[in-house]
Amino acid sequence: MPTNAPTDRKQRLAILLSGRGSNMVALVKAVQNGVLRELAEVAVVFSNHPEAPGLATAADLGCPTASLSSQGRKRVAFDADVVELLRGYQPDYLILAGYMRILSPVFIRAFAGRILNIHPADTHQHQGLHAYEWAFENQLPETKITVHLVDEGLDTGPVLAQRSVDLRGANTLAEVERRGLAVEHELYAETLARLITGQLPSQTTPGPQVSVAENWQPATDN
16 A cells, blocks of 8 residues: 555556546656656556547556446445456555546545545636536636545535646637646646656645435546
8 A cells, every 4th residue: 555655666557447547657657767667557547438549558568457347336336346446456556547427435445545536626626527618608718627645525625735726828629628628638647647656745735525326426537
């Protein structure tokens, strides 16, 4: 189990996705040739959709892949099966990269303090889906990308890092998303590298206290 201190061995990553997984691609490239090269290795790329395009992309990048269909499954029972599957890969960190499911307490407690997510907004201002749409519709001059640890709330876990995205002159939703994803793809890998090497403060910023029941929706597909 990782701690917030440097380690002499590469940390094993399980990357979870449900769709195309553009953040997965950025993370794998950071492992192969970037900031994570000497720090981490991809143990597995997992999807709850066996036909997810991200699995084929991950395989093309040379990553082990695994899947388990969530269709028609109860959340707790499905998560218990996923926990058992992922434990076989001995991951140090679980990285959510567009994993379109709310994680049950069974899942979160199995990997407590080791699950990271990236959210395309300041989690104190907007939780859940459609964060880029929210920024665009409200004509925000900037938004923030947030990397946080996952707890049992919805985008409420301790904040590890944030970075602003300049939205001035972004006249379409597609442009807002393009600018945001460019920041996501850099910040996620950089934050994980800082976490592994012990550069993050021992006390992270608590996220907003938001009820899952009031804000239930899946994470965005990044």
